[in-house]
Amino acid sequence: MARxxxxxxxxxLALLLLAGVVGLPSxxxxxxxxxxxxxxxxxRINLVIMSEGYKTNKFGQFRTDATNLVNQLLxxxxxxxxxxxxxxxxxxxxxxxxxxDHPSQGTYVDTYFNTSYDSYGKPEFINLPPDEWDPDxxxxxxxxxxxxxxxxxxxxxxxxxxxxxxxxxSGGGVLICSRAPGSDTxxxxxxxxxxxxxxxxxxxxxxxxxxxxxxxxxxxxxLAQIKWNVWITPGTQIPTPPTGPQADxxxxxxxxxxxxxxxxxxxxxxxxxxxxxxxxxxxxxxxxLVLSFYxxxxxxxxxxxxxxxxxxxxxxxxxxxxxxxxxxxxxxxxLWWLDNTAVPSATQTVFQVSSGAxxxxxxxxxxxxxxxxxxxxxxxxxxxxxxxxWQLQVSLTNLRLAIAxxxxxxxxxxxxxxxxxxxxxxxxSTNLPAWQSVATNAFTQGRFEFVEPSPNPLPRRYYRARxxx
Ligand SMILES: [Zn+2]
Numbered sequence: 001m002a003r004x005x006x007x008x009x010x011x012x013l014a015l016l017l018l019a020g021v022v023g024l025p026s027x028x029x030x031x032x033x034x035x036x037x038x039x040x041x042x043x044r045i046n047l048v049i050m051s052e053g054y055k056t057n058k059f060g061q062f063r064t065d066a067t068n069l070v071n072q073l074l075x076x077x078x079x080x081x082x083x084x085x086x087x088x089x090x091x092x093x094x095x096x097x098x099x100x101d102h103p104s105q106g107t108y109v110d111t112y113f114n115t116s117y118d119s120y121g122k123p124e125f126i127n128l129p130p131d132e133w134d135p136d137x138x139x140x141x142x143x144x145x146x147x148x149x150x151x152x153x154x155x156x157x158x159x160x161x162x163x164x165x166x167x168x169x170s171g172g173g174v175l176i177c178s179r180a181p182g183s184d185t186x187x188x189x190x191x192x193x194x195x196x197x198x199x200x201x202x203x204x205x206x207x208x209x210x211x212x213x214x215x216x217x218x219x220x221x222x223l224a225q226i227k228w229n230v231w232i233t234p235g236t237q238i239p240t241p242p243t244g245p246q247a248d249x250x251x252x253x254x255x256x257x258x259x260x261x262x263x264x265x266x267x268x269x270x271x272x273x274x275x276x277x278x279x280x281x282x283x284x285x286x287x288x289l290v291l292s293f294y295x296x297x298x299x300x301x302x303x304x305x306x307x308x309x310x311x312x313x314x315x316x317x318x319x320x321x322x323x324x325x326x327x328x329x330x331x332x333x334x335l336w337w338l339d340n341t342a343v344p345s346a347t348q349t350v351f352q353v354s355s356g357a358x359x360x361x362x363x364x365x366x367x368x369x370x371x372x373x374x375x376x377x378x379x380x381x382x383x384x385x386x387x388x389x390w391q392l393q394v395s396l397t398n399l400r401l402a403i404a405x406x407x408x409x410x411x412x413x414x415x416x417x418x419x420x421x422x423x424x425x426x427x428x429s430t431n432l433p434a435w436q437s438v439a440t441n442a443f444t445q446g447r448f449e450f451v452e453p454s455p456n457p458l459p460r461r462y463y464r465a466r467x468x469x
């Protein structure tokens with residue numbers, strides 16, 4: 001089934017123009033119900049499943065159908081390893097009648113999004129306005145957008161779940177699928193387009209579709225320039241014969257992007273080549289999908305301390321922690337660096353450093369989180385790794401007092417050296433129990449010389465330097 005990307009894009013544009021003047025139905029009466037939550041909506045891919053052709057008394061069925069759909073979608077590789085990247089919600093909107101239109105059979109029902117089968121002459125192609133039968137986007141895609149903007153302002157992937165037992169659906173800006181068994185495989189295929197920008201690996205012509213390569217389609221036949229060549233085992237024939245001993249390898253198979261010749265795909269079979277067959281996504285498509293997950297969901301979820309400029313003025317143990325995606329998302333690896341030197345023993349999400357063991361001055365602590373999944377071999381955008389850096393200023397008090405020495409018959413000099421982040425006070429005493437200040441805030445680090453300002457007739461005098469708190 002051909003994508004409706006450009007078609008849907010025009011629809012969205014039209015919607016933007018029309019939304020201000022068309023009286024879109026109020027979304028206030030609808031509410032969002034949670035099916036699956038794995039994190040905040042601004043940091044997850046939110047699947048938002050809306051009911052189409054379900055009367056109010058079918059809402060229980062809708063929730064069951066939606067739960068089954070989510071389980072099917074996230075059960076397919078690579079989604080099954082990255083469930084933690086997804087949230088799922090339902091929006092139950094009532095239709096006046098059950099089902100969907102089947103124009104080829106003369107069947108028309110009154111439903112909220114006015115969907116129809118038979119679009120583009122294909123019985124299984126479910127569309128929503130604007131389409132061949134209803135040109136008004138406010139009756140279809142406008143209602144989807146209004147609900148999404150109202151109830152999921154952080155954005156989501158809208159999926160219309162159609163209460164019809166005839167197999168069908170479509171992709172584009174809005175994913176559509178019926179509750180018929182097997183329709184979920186179609187949505188999984190369409191998610192490949194929507195999330196990862198994958199291309200159809202079909203041979204069937206699509207006149208007018210742009211000849212733009214996707215991550216899984218190419219016209220290149222030179223092995224060194226094939227974008228997925230890291231997945232191709234040496235010795236694989238290029239192009240790869242679709243029959244014989246190499247047919248089950250990953251290679252370069254002719255037929256893709258709506259061309260039977262001159263365009264190539266990575267594997268003989270893939271979910272992006274067939275919608276109805278439950279073939280898995282090929283390695284190249286899975287890699288593109290995982291990268292797409294990490295464009296929305298970052299591997300580093302939070303860190304502590306949240307402040308990234310730290311100051312240590314007393315010897316202490318400083319604890320740094322990071323939290324990564326839950327384990328279902330690949331295999332998270334955490335590494336730590338201190339002053340750009342890797343700490344080999346530090347591979348956990350907690351790292352401790354003693355400021356007393358560091359010299360005074362600026363230090364850097366860095367955590368790097370990386371998904372070590374084997375599903376991705378090429379990550380030019382470094383999407384699978386993320387670093388967090390803390391700048392640590394260590395200013396521990398470390399004072400030394402030089403022996404007082406006479407500078408003349410009656411005066412003495414006292415030298416203080418070292419560091420004290422808040423300065424020092426230099427005090428003097430004739431008897432030790434009683435002290436008086438003779439110089440305050442003289443310095444924070446380096447060397448300070450104090451000379452008695454006037455002739456000092458005292459036979460004995462003691463000095464001490466004290467760091468200010
Ligand atoms: Zn593929």
